[in-house]
Amino acid sequence: MTQISILGCGWLGLPLAKALLANGFSVKGSTTSNEKISVLENSGIKPFLIALSEDKTKGKLDDFLENSKILIIDVPPKLRGPEKENFVSKIKNLIPFIEKSSVENVLFISSTAVYGDTSSALSVTEETKTCPETESGRQLLEAEQLLQSNPNFKxxxxxxxxxxxxxxxxIKFLAGKTNLDNPNAPINLIHQEDCIGIILEILRQAQNDKLLWNEIFNAVTPFHPSRKEYYTQKAVDLNLSLPYFNPEITTFGKTISSSKIETVLGYTFTKPNL
Structure with missing residues (x-):
């Protein structure tokens, strides 16, 4: 039974861990919350209390990584509010633990924010030059590069x-708001179920030697109506107050292509229309 360690059993990491267990993997999972230890344990996940910060790590990282061949890093940058930290430093502190562990492969959950925005309608693929415009995007890109350039794991x-x-x-945050920007920009969203499905397919193909590591995949549902069209209809569907967009505050925005997910992985999205 292949053992996987998931660093960050939050909104995505916890249901992912449950899906991995259902597919025959053994799972270790980390959380920063004492209260969540029992939640992980009751789900069949071996729990670890681990916290990364700019200058140190807390918790038994060596035990967390022990005997795992695969590490999934699903720790989003904390760059908003009074407790924001340097995400790149967190990853730098983590890497020595990976280097000396049994981990051979890392799956790093990143974001399309590394591409930044565009001035014209553009299909963004994995070959598109990265140009992050937000602090989150910049730090995620640097973390990607640190991990992929390390020769001790793929x-x-x-x-x-x-x-x-x-x-x-x-839409729960946009409902009833006015003067919203970018009405004509395309949406680039993905459902939690497809996030998990894609990860499972990557792991399945990697186990069967059908897929090499050291890849980059964009993961966005191939459904790109305009923000105005999509969020207005979604408000109607959910019986919420309509959002109102200002047509004078607009950009074309970027359209993220997931064609590599569909062609290389052969993955079919289960929530194609969101």
Missing amino acids: TTILRFGGLIGEDRHP
């Missing part, structure tokens, strides 16, 4: 678009 990067799920959707 890293695949998974760049997700905006994450949505049954309990998480942007």
Whole structure:
């Protein structure tokens, strides 16, 4: 039974861990919350209390990584609010633990924010030059480069678009608001179920030697209506107040292509219309 360590059993990491267990993997999972230890344990996940910071690590990282061949890093940058930290420094502190562990392959959950915005309608592929415009995008890109350039393990990067799920959707924050920008910009979203499905497919093919590590994948549902069209209809569907967009505050925005996911992995999105 292949053992996987998931650093960050949060909104995506916890259901991912459960899916891995259902598919025959043994899973170690980390959390920063004492209260969540029992949640992981009751789900069949071996729990670890681990916290990364700019200058140190807390928790039994050596034990967390022991006997795992694969490490999934799903720790989003904390760059907002009073407790924001340097994400790159966190990854730098983590890397020595990976180097001396049994981990051979790393799957790093990143974001399409590494591409930045564009001034014209453009299909963005994995070959498109990265040009992050936000601090989050810049630090994620630097973390990607640190991991993929390390010769002690092989890293695949998974760049997700905006994450949505049954309990998480942007329309809940946009409903009833006015003067919203970028009405004509395309959406680039992906459902939690497809996030998990793609990760499972990467691991399945890697186990069967059908897929090499050190890859980069964009992961965005191939459904790109305009922000105005999509969020207005979603508000109607959910019986929420309509959002109102200002047509004078607009850019073309970028369209993220997931064609590599579909052609190389042969993955079919289960939530194609979001």
